[in-house]
Amino acid sequence: MAAKSPLSRRGLLLSGSLATAGVLAAACTSEKEPSAEASSGGRAADGPQKDKKVIFVVHDKNPFFAPVQRGFEDFGLIMGWKTQFIGPPAQDTQKTVELQASALSAKPDGVIFTRIDETSFDANIKRATSSGVKVILSNVASDGYEKLGVGFVGQNFVNAGDACGREIARCAKERTGKSDGVIVCGNFAPGSTALEQRIQGIKQGIGAYNKENGTSFTTEVLVTSTDESKAVAAIDAKYASAKGRIVGWAMAAFDHQYVATWAKGKNLVGKFAVGGFDLIQPVLDGIKDKSIDFSLGQNPYAQGWIAAALLAEEFDPGYPARTYDTGAEVVNAANIDAVAAREARFA
Structure with a gap:
C-alpha cells in the first residue's frame, strides 16, 4: 500500500468510524503497510515481526488522538507491521465495544485498547488474551486493569x-x-x-x-x-x-x-x-x-509509540509489558513557543 499523507488532528477529526470487521479498512480506519523505504537497508521491517497485524481501538477519535495515532503508525512502519487505528467519532462505549469485537474478529496478532471504565471492555480484553492475542492498554486503563494481565501506557x-x-x-x-x-x-x-x-x-x-x-x-x-x-x-x-x-x-x-x-x-x-x-x-x-x-x-505520541513498543517486546522476545507513565508536562507562557512548534506536525 502506498504511503499516506502525514496525519493531522484535522484529518483525524474528519474521519468516521464503522463497526463491522468487514469494513475495518474503510473511512474510520488508517491501515498502513510497510513502505519500501522502511524495508530497505536491513532495518527492523525485515525482521521477525514483519507483516504482523496490529489494531489500535480508541473510545473517541477526537483531535487529541492524532499524535497517538502518529506514534503508533511510526513504530509500526519501522517494525513492518500492518496497522489500523479506529474509534467512534465521539465517545460511545457501546460503539467502542463493537469496534473492539470487530478488530478481534479480524484475527490480529496484537491490539491496543483504551479502557475508560472498570467493566465495559473487559470481555473483549479477556477474549483477546485467551485466544493468544497480545493486548496493551493506552491513554486510560481504569482501576483493576492489572488483574487482566496487560500493560498500560498513559498518565497517572x-x-x-x-x-x-x-x-x-x-x-x-x-x-x-x-x-x-x-x-x-x-x-x-x-x-x-x-x-x-x-x-x-x-x-x-x-x-x-x-x-x-x-x-x-x-x-x-x-x-x-x-x-x-x-x-x-x-x-x-x-x-x-x-x-x-x-x-x-x-x-x-x-x-x-x-x-x-x-x-x-x-x-x-x-x-x-x-x-x-x-x-x-x-x-x-x-x-x-x-x-x-x-x-x-500527557505525551500522546508516547501513548502510541511506547504502547506499540511494549507490544513488540511481548511478540519477541516475549517480555511481559508493565506500566509506563507518560507524565504531566506543564505548558504555559514560558514554554508555549517551543511546545507549539513541536505540536505543529499534528495540527
Missing part, C-alpha cells in the same frame, strides 16, 4: 490532577490577588475514570497549595460538554450564579478552550485563572493569547 491521572490543582491555585492567587474563592473543576464526561481521577487530584493539589501558602480556595464541580455551545452555556450559567466568587477554572480535559472562548466574548480575560489538560490547537492558541494560563500535556 491523580498525580497529574494534583499538579493541575497546585498550578491553578498559584495562578488564581496571581491573577486575582485573592487568597480565597471558588475554583471550578470542569468535567465533560462524568463517570470517565481519567476525568474523575484528575478532579480528585485537582482537589488534592488545591488543598496542598492552601496548606502550604495560607490560602483557602474551595472547589466546585461543573459538568460541561464536548459541544462548544453547550459547554459555553454551562460555564456562563455557573459564573452568573457564583456572584463573583470564582477565581479559577480547572478543567479535567481540553474544555478550558471553551472557558477561554466564553471569557473573550464576555471581556473577562484576566479576571480569573484558566487551566486544564491536553495540547490541541485551540488550547495552544489560548495560552499564546493569554486567555488560558496553562495546560498539562
Whole structure:
C-alpha cells in the first residue's frame, strides 16, 4: 500500500468510524503497510515481526488522538507491521465495544485498547488474551486493569490532577490577588475514570497549595460538554450564579478552550485563572493569547509509540509489558513557543 499523507488532528477529526470487521479498512480506519523505504537497508521491517497485524481501538477519535495515532503508525512502519487505528467519532462505549469485537474478529496478532471504565471492555480484553492475542492498554486503563494481565501506557491521572490543582491555585492567587474563592473543576464526561481521577487530584493539589501558602480556595464541580455551545452555556450559567466568587477554572480535559472562548466574548480575560489538560490547537492558541494560563500535556505520541513498543517486546522476545507513565508536562507562557512548534506536525 502506498504511503499516506502525514496525519493531522484535522484529518483525524474528519474521519468516521464503522463497526463491522468487514469494513475495518474503510473511512474510520488508517491501515498502513510497510513502505519500501522502511524495508530497505536491513532495518527492523525485515525482521521477525514483519507483516504482523496490529489494531489500535480508541473510545473517541477526537483531535487529541492524532499524535497517538502518529506514534503508533511510526513504530509500526519501522517494525513492518500492518496497522489500523479506529474509534467512534465521539465517545460511545457501546460503539467502542463493537469496534473492539470487530478488530478481534479480524484475527490480529496484537491490539491496543483504551479502557475508560472498570467493566465495559473487559470481555473483549479477556477474549483477546485467551485466544493468544497480545493486548496493551493506552491513554486510560481504569482501576483493576492489572488483574487482566496487560500493560498500560498513559498518565497517572491523580498525580497529574494534583499538579493541575497546585498550578491553578498559584495562578488564581496571581491573577486575582485573592487568597480565597471558588475554583471550578470542569468535567465533560462524568463517570470517565481519567476525568474523575484528575478532579480528585485537582482537589488534592488545591488543598496542598492552601496548606502550604495560607490560602483557602474551595472547589466546585461543573459538568460541561464536548459541544462548544453547550459547554459555553454551562460555564456562563455557573459564573452568573457564583456572584463573583470564582477565581479559577480547572478543567479535567481540553474544555478550558471553551472557558477561554466564553471569557473573550464576555471581556473577562484576566479576571480569573484558566487551566486544564491536553495540547490541541485551540488550547495552544489560548495560552499564546493569554486567555488560558496553562495546560498539562500527557505525551500522546508516547501513548502510541511506547504502547506499540511494549507490544513488540511481548511478540519477541516475549517480555511481559508493565506500566509506563507518560507524565504531566506543564505548558504555559514560558514554554508555549517551543511546545507549539513541536505540536505543529499534528495540527
